[in-house]
Amino acid sequence: MGSQSYTSSFATIYDDIMERVPYYYWYQYLKHILYYYDKKPVNIMELGCGTGNMMKYFSNEAESIYGIDKSEDMLAIAQNKFRENNNVKLFNTDMSKKIKYDSFDFVYSIFDSMNYILEFDELSNVFENVYLNLEKDGIFVFDINTEYRLMDIVEGTKKLEGDFYTCYWRDIVDEENEEWIVELNIYLDKEDEIENFTETHVETSYPLEKIKKELLNIGFQHVDYYRSFTFSKGKSKNNRVHFVALKQKPEVSSFRQILTRIKWGIISLFISNF
Numbered sequence: 203m204g205s206q207s208y209t210s211s212f213a214t215i216y217d218d219i220m221e222r223v224p225y226y227y228w229y230q231y232l233k234h235i236l237y238y239y240d241k242k243p244v245n246i247m248e249l250g251c252g253t254g255n256m257m258k259y260f261s262n263e264a265e266s267i268y269g270i271d272k273s274e275d276m277l278a279i280a281q282n283k284f285r286e287n288n289n290v291k292l293f294n295t296d297m298s299k300k301i302k303y304d305s306f307d308f309v310y311s312i313f314d315s316m317n318y319i320l321e322f323d324e325l326s327n328v329f330e331n332v333y334l335n336l337e338k339d340g341i342f343v344f345d346i347n348t349e350y351r352l353m354d355i356v357e358g359t360k361k362l363e364g365d366f367y368t369c370y371w372r373d374i375v376d377e378e379n380e381e382w383i384v385e386l387n388i389y390l391d392k393e394d395e396i397e398n399f400t401e402t403h404v405e406t407s408y409p410l411e412k413i414k415k416e417l418l419n420i421g422f423q424h425v426d427y428y429r430s431f432t433f434s435k436g437k438s439k440n441n442r443v444h445f446v447a448l449k450q451k452p453e454v455s456s457f458r459q460i461l462t463r464i465k466w467g468i469i470s471l472f473i474s475n476f
């Protein structure tokens with residue numbers, strides 16, 4: 203099942219709804235993953251970048267950063283944030299389309315963007331696309347909600363409100379198709395009238411070992427996956443995992459790995475709030 207999502211009305215309220223999301227903590231986690239694998243990327247690409255909330259951090263340190271998203275409306279919000287940054291380029295494309303954008307030493311995707319890829323063959327196309335765009339010593343990191351999490355979501359409707367909108371968020375679990383469906387009913391205050399919009403989001407997931415095998419099939423030499431925001435191996439019963447795929451086998455000292463785990467353990471005590 204597919205449907206239009208991230209249209210103009212939801213793009214308009216996205217940042218307000220996601221205000222509590224600790225992007226800075228997530229950024230710190232990505233930075234620790236990079237340190238763990240001894241990577242210092244300067245050319246970066248985000249897949250499913252949305253309104254650019256993570257690119258904001260990386261744009262301060264990257265020579266160039268590309269954002270890919272299939273929602274023109276999400277990118278329009280991102281564009282406003284990067285008016286002053288001439289190292290940022292945004293592309294309104296589907297991440298599963300094979301396009302050679304440039305050569306990157308780091309490609310990442312966060313906050314469920316991969317869960318929107320509803321067919322495994324399409325996910326494989328995304329991986330091929332990343333492989334095509336990565337330098338030979340490049341690193342690819344993405345998060346994904348597990349099948350376990352999606353099927354464990356409690357169905358129901360919640361009301362989200364902001365200064366200029368009310369949004370009814372209905373969670374539905376389609377066990378047969380292994381999909382989490384979110385129906386959004388959005389009321390936007392527009393001067394004298396209230397406009398009503400609806401849209402549907404559909405997420406799915408895949409077995410973790412199947413994802414790893416596919417990355418290896420495509421040519422990545424080394425793949426790890428972690429319970430999100432840890433450096434412990436991911437398990438099918440975790441809610442979310444982060445995958446790390448490298449084009450070349452890493453040669454990382456165990457000292458660096460131990461140091462990262464300790465540093466991350468301390469940092470996460472102070473800045474985790476999600």
Ligand SMILES: C[S@@+](CC[C@H](N)C(=O)[O-])C[C@H]1O[C@@H](n2cnc3c(N)ncnc32)[C@H](O)[C@@H]1O
Nearest residue numbers: 208250251252271272273276296297313315318
């Ligand atoms: C939950 S949002 C995450 C946005 C952003 N990464 C963040 O952290 O706020 C998922 C994003 O993935 C994008 N997306 C979904 N499927 C996509 C596809 N096939 N190609 C490119 N972007 C896609 C959506 O348009 C949306 O902006």
